[in-house]
Amino acid sequence: MESQGKAAPAGRVLKLGIAGVGVGAAEMLPSMEAMGHIEMTAAADINPRILEAFRTRYGGRTYDSVEKLCADPEVEAVWIATPNRFHAEHAIIAAEHGKHVVVEKPMAISMQEAERMIEASIRNGVKLICGHTQSFLPHVQTMRRIIRSGEVGKLCALNVWAYSDWMLRPRTAEELDIAQGGGVPFRQGPHQVDTLRLLGGGLVRSVRGAVGQWFAGRPIPGYYSAFMEFEDGLPATLVHNGYGYFVAAELVPWGSQNHHYSPEQRIAVRRGLSAGNADESNAKDQMRIGGAHERPPAVADGPQSWTPNDLGILIASCERGDLRQSRFGIYVHDDGGTRDVPLTGSADPKAGRIAELEELYAAVVLDRPVRHSGPWGMATLEVCLAIMQSSRERREIRLAHQVAAAD
Known part of the structure; x- marks a missing residue:
């Protein structure tokens, strides 16, 4: 976690989309904003008030569905913070659109869902990170x-x-x-x-x-x-x-x-x-x-x-x-x-959340191995x-x- 708050290597910025701007995302957004090498490009939610608040505060594009967010060509990775029952469905949609994925805990609500998520990430050549645990x-x-x-x-x-x-x-x-x-x-x-x-x-x-x-x-x-x-x-x-x-x-x-x-x-x-x-x-x-x-x-x-x-x-x-x-x-x-x-x-109280973002950045931009990988998250589940x-x-x-x- 030594790189917290540092400038992006060689100016490389990772463009991130957030699926589900709920309470968990509200806690995560300040850490995302503090990262010089993470750009909050877009967000998806079904609540119009939430989307308006996101646009006003962060200036990103907003969508009323995860499918539309994942179709955005500028989004490189998607942070899945939708309700638990949608984690697998939305992670797979993101992977099928070629987006790297971070999924909030729990990874899924069944082992079969977790297996499908891992298969989709492998099939589409994207990184899958199981985020937010202490x-x-x-x-x-x-x-x-x-x-x-x-x-x-x-x-x-x-x-x-x-x-x-x-x-x-x-x-x-x-x-x-x-x-x-x-x-x-x-x-x-x-x-x-x-x-x-x-x-x-x-x-x-x-x-x-x-x-x-x-x-x-x-x-x-x-x-x-x-x-x-x-x-x-x-x-x-x-x-x-x-x-x-x-x-x-x-x-x-x-x-x-x-x-x-x-x-x-x-x-x-x-x-x-x-x-x-x-x-x-x-x-x-x-x-x-x-x-x-x-x-x-x-x-x-x-x-x-x-x-x-x-x-x-x-x-x-x-x-x-x-x-x-x-x-x-x-x-x-x-x-x-x-x-x-x-x-x-x-x-820093944000240190754990920043560590998740650092793992995402290192995996996508620097092609480093993922510690909290799909198989790791499935084992915890x-x-x-x-x-x-x-x-x-x-x-x-x-x-x-x-x-x-x-x-």
Whole structure:
């Protein structure tokens, strides 16, 4: 991530189109704008207000369908941020038009869809990148560097757990349908699974999982827990509880009870959902670009504090010590005591998103290998689906589509 914010090599600019200018894209657009070698050329959405806001702010062309966006001859790559059930369809349309593809998590909602996406990218000679998981973040990358250095010995176990208010945030109809990729296992599972696979080497042997759904105001799973065993015997546990009664940020001295909402706001939102009088469609729209509740771009003014987010608290246990996130780096607890190792790369809040853009640019313009490739994304999806299958069938699920983490 050393090239964040630098000028384009030899003036080469990559022209990018965005399919689906929703909340995820609204969070991504400031990072795209900050990149001197990425040009936001065009966007597609079905919401006229969103398209007008995009044109006003960024000056790009807009379309009311993904097909029209992909037919734009100036667009070189397409960022797929449409609803989960359309990820495969839209990625394949982009590939068939000769466009390189970045697809938001989850890559797809079935293994068959993921396979078709990979086949389309190969057939059309385009790069396919599985984007936006927290494995791109500097804390995870720094932890991986320490593990791979061997300075605290062999990696022996991994644990990650998150308590968030994810289930209380505004949701559209498709987000409330597990058949369309709704719920915490589909929406948040990739963050933890991708991170654990990256740190553990990628090759997960089997999964035993449980999924929970216990809030009447939300007809989708809001909880999962799982045990993963890697091919070399490495154990890993992962938990995400998105119901928002408690948030993990309270567990660090510099954290607070606030996540997306304050405790008082969480009470009010939960009551509204239980009563069925929450105006979620409007609330969701106001979080998108140009909306009243659009998040302002994060501004880095010195090192930025880390607090447990949707990834959660991550601990790697090695032969001679444990690693975990600190406020500004990674705590290494070893035989010499505790030291705080600075992050590899930037602590800018946009760093993880910029890393995704850098991987896209390096793959398309510099023809470098893709770490978060189609097969890698499909392997992460396989684990998420296995957690849900294991919960339904109450048994261990053996995996068959895992790939090793790239050096």
